[in-house]
Amino acid sequence: MAETVIQVENISKLYRLGKISSGSLRQDMQYWWGSSVLKKKNNFFGPDDIPGSMHINNDFIWALRNVSFDIQQGEVWGIVGRNGAGKSTLLKILSRIIRPTQGVIRGKGKISSLLEVGTGFHYELTGRENIFISGSMLGMKKNEIRRKFDEIVEFSGIEQFLDTPVKRYSSGMYVRLAFAVAANLDPDILIVDEALAVGDAEFQKKCIGKMKDVSTQSGRTIIFVSHNMQAINNLCSKVMWLQKGSLVASGDAKTIINSYLGTTQQKVWKQEWQSLDDAPGNEFIKVLSVKLIPQLPDPLAPIDIRTPLTIRFRFYNFGKQINLVTGIILFTNAGECIFDASHPSDVYDEGIIEGECTIPGHFLNDGSYYISIVFVKDTTQPLFTFEECLHFEVEDYREETSWYGKWQGYVRPQFPFTLKQYTS
Amino acid sequence: MSEKHISWDWEIKNKTTWLGASFKELYSYKDLLLRLVRKEFLASYQQTLLGPLWVILLPLLTVLTYVLVFNKVIGISTEGFPALLYYLTGITLWNLFSDIFLGIIPSFSQNAPIFSKVYFPRIIVPLSILLLHCVRFSIQFIFLLIVLLYYYFIDKINIDSGTLLFSIPAIITTAGIAFGAGLFFSIITVKYRDLLAMIQFIMRLFMFLCPIFYSLAMVPQKIKWLVVLNPLTSQFELFRYAFLGKGSFSGIQILYSVVGMLLLVIGGVLLFNKKGDQLMDVV
Numbered sequence: 256m257a258e259t260v261i262q263v264e265n266i267s268k269l270y271r272l273g274k275i276s277s278g279s280l281r282q283d284m285q286y287w288w289g290s291s292v293l294k295k296k297n298n299f300f301g302p303d304d305i306p307g308s309m310h311i312n313n314d315f316i317w318a319l320r321n322v323s324f325d326i327q328q329g330e331v332w333g334i335v336g337r338n339g340a341g342k343s344t345l346l347k348i349l350s351r352i353i354r355p356t357q358g359v360i361r362g363k364g365k366i367s368s369l370l371e372v373g374t375g376f377h378y379e380l381t382g383r384e385n386i387f388i389s390g391s392m393l394g395m396k397k398n399e400i401r402r403k404f405d406e407i408v409e410f411s412g413i414e415q416f417l418d419t420p421v422k423r424y425s426s427g428m429y430v431r432l433a434f435a436v437a438a439n440l441d442p443d444i445l446i447v448d449e450a451l452a453v454g455d456a457e458f459q460k461k462c463i464g465k466m467k468d469v470s471t472q473s474g475r476t477i478i479f480v481s482h483n484m485q486a487i488n489n490l491c492s493k494v495m496w497l498q499k500g501s502l503v504a505s506g507d508a509k510t511i512i513n514s515y516l517g518t519t520q521q522k523v524w525k526q527e528w529q530s531l532d533d534a535p536g537n538e539f540i541k542v543l544s545v546k547l548i549p550q551l552p553d554p555l556a557p558i559d560i561r562t563p564l565t566i567r568f569r570f571y572n573f574g575k576q577i578n579l580v581t582g583i584i585l586f587t588n589a590g591e592c593i594f595d596a597s598h599p600s601d602v603y604d605e606g607i608i609e610g611e612c613t614i615p616g617h618f619l620n621d622g623s624y625y626i627s628i629v630f631v632k633d634t635t636q637p638l639f640t641f642e643e644c645l646h647f648e649v650e651d652y653r654e655e656t657s658w659y660g661k662w663q664g665y666v667r668p669q670f671p672f673t674l675k676q677y678t679s
Numbered sequence: 680m681s682e683k684h685i686s687w688d689w690e691i692k693n694k695t696t697w698l699g700a701s702f703k704e705l706y707s708y709k710d711l712l713l714r715l716v717r718k719e720f721l722a723s724y725q726q727t728l729l730g731p732l733w734v735i736l737l738p739l740l741t742v743l744t745y746v747l748v749f750n751k752v753i754g755i756s757t758e759g760f761p762a763l764l765y766y767l768t769g770i771t772l773w774n775l776f777s778d779i780f781l782g783i784i785p786s787f788s789q790n791a792p793i794f795s796k797v798y799f800p801r802i803i804v805p806l807s808i809l810l811l812h813c814v815r816f817s818i819q820f821i822f823l824l825i826v827l828l829y830y831y832f833i834d835k836i837n838i839d840s841g842t843l844l845f846s847i848p849a850i851i852t853t854a855g856i857a858f859g860a861g862l863f864f865s866i867i868t869v870k871y872r873d874l875l876a877m878i879q880f881i882m883r884l885f886m887f888l889c890p891i892f893y894s895l896a897m898v899p900q901k902i903k904w905l906v907v908l909n910p911l912t913s914q915f916e917l918f919r920y921a922f923l924g925k926g927s928f929s930g931i932q933i934l935y936s937v938v939g940m941l942l943l944v945i946g947g948v949l950l951f952n953k954k955g956d957q958l959m960d961v962v
Binding site: 262349351358361375380387391 | 688691692693710714715718725793797798956959
């Protein structure tokens with residue numbers, strides 16, 4: 256059995272809201288008067304003490320609550336959770352940047368954390384100089400950096416620009432150099448926070464590959480936070496899932512990711528009602544279910560711009576022999592309508608009706624979208640609009656292109672498009 | 680528990696310590712310390728016309744201004760020494776103090792982006808600033824020696840190499856006071872940013888409380904206590920004594936400065952270590 260390298264015992268982190276940066280001497284003098292002279296609770300420099308009475312009101316927030324886990328040597332852990340779940344707070348505590356309000360962490364070996372790309376980089380100085388600065392800040396010794404210098408330069412692919420100030424670098428070059436330094440760190444435990452979310456697809460692949468090498472070949476322990484489930488699935492053997500500061504589950508990567516994706520996306524990808532009484536609608540229409548079914552090659556993959564999306568909905572029609580049309584209206588997150596698609600109108604009788612519409616792949620641009628469904632009688636009389644019933648995100652995907660900026664527009668269709676060279 | 684026998688390398692708890700990192704840990708970060716000194720030195724002279732020459736040029740220009748104002752216009756005595764040499768002696772030591780003090784104060788506020796992303800003993804940053812300004816000072820010190828030699832040959836001023844050694848304790852005490860006081864203010868100003876503006880003002884006043892343009896012997900008896908109360912006073916007198924062979928200080932005054940320096944350094948370091956961690960929740 257591998258030995259435990261990190262043992263986290265019941266750590267909690269309490270943040271004070273608002274009052275932290277009162278910033279004026281007068282207010283704090285009053286505070287000091289209240290705390291030291293009148294013997295009230297003292298919080299002069301932030302939450303050193305835990306409010307004993309647990310008067311957790313709007314002033315306090317638990318960023319982490321009683322989180323415990325053990326990490327064995329050589330394991331690669333992924334941390335998943337929505338924004339504000341406490342992932343970054345946990346990494347910061349593990350990296351010794353902030354202290355927990357309660358609890359103890361014990362560990363063995365040297366930790367290096369990679370919470371940002373280009374920690375300590377100085378814009379005015381050359382690439383060469385910055386390799387040394389960033390390297391030593393991340394905990395490398397001078398000789399160690401010297402020894403790995405060529406490897407770092409080769410990995411970054413910026414040999415020609417080594418003696419140029421990094422402020423003249425393109426953002427891509429900057430990221431490459433910064434990651435190259437970090438990738439050649441040699442700690443026992445490596446902590447990585449979404450640093451891979453930068454750079455182009457090709458470089459991201461290279462980074463994930465490098466991390467994979469590191470973990471499999473040298474038995475390094477890695478803790479990795481990302482929103483990219485594919486990267487986590489690819490890299491991690493174990494996953495822990497945080498929600499609102501608490502540990503929901505931890506264990507085998509595939510199992511946890513599946514249940515994580517299941518709960519976080521059910522609300523927006525699928526809505527279902529068992530009885531007509533609960534179902535949304537009115538005296539004409541009751542909606543029984545709406546589902547978004549992405550046609551993904553891999554159930555863990557995110558929806559990206561290539562993914563065809565099928566919308567399947569079921570409703571009960573109370574009208575007898577009515578001329579009915581349903582429409583799918585797609586909006587951007589900002590509320591702008593992209594299209595309103597409907598089927599040819601026809602006559603339907605009372606009963607359950609199922610509709611299906613497919614948005615082809617290579618049509619939507621990356622972004623957040625929501626869908627409303629409308630039900631119209633006789634092409635003019637609206638019966639019911641089921642607003643914002645589905646919500647989904649489309650991720651970017653670019654393999655065959657060379658443009659890495661934000662792609663403009665709401666749609667990204669692939670029209671027949673050719674360019675011909677005519678010699679003069 | 681069966682895991683009791685496991686010995687851990689480190690432990691993170693909610694309590695912060697006064698002593699901070701152990702010397703062993705600090706020593707393991709010496710490469711970073713030297714790298715930061717180098718970085719600051721290089722960075723401050725990027726895209727400048729004269730580069731590191733400014734280390735000498737700036738005090739020289741300052742001194743020339745003061746010579747014009749205090750000596751030529753107001754006519755304060757320089758005890759028979761060339762005004763340039765007399766003022767340069769005081770200004771060189773003053774610059775050491777003010778550079779270290781003002782350099783250390785923004786340790787936290789300026790480095791907050793780095794502090795929130797990577798761990799190293801926070802005291803490394805003020806230490807690197809201390810070292811940086813010691814390097815700059817040594818250049819200015821050599822320049823001062825050259826000026827002294829110039830007057831030795833041209834104006835036939837007496838130089839006693841024996842007294843020159845007295846400059847070393849004066850330098851150490853002054854740098855220590857600046858370092859300790861800087862650490863105190865670096866912590867306080869994170870919380871109360873309005874103090875930063877006040878410090879600029881106080882420093883300007885404080886400069887005139889140091890015997891740079893005058894000597895303690897010239898101060899009227901009535902307000903002498905105020906100047907003597909300043910722990911830097913005896914150091915300026917000692918420093919001038921080292922260079923020019925003339926200065927008024929007593930053993931008690933020197934002891935007062937040294938004890939004050941030790942208290943400031945120890946207190947500053949302890950406060951910095953204790954409060955530094957907690958400040959990460961504030962900045």
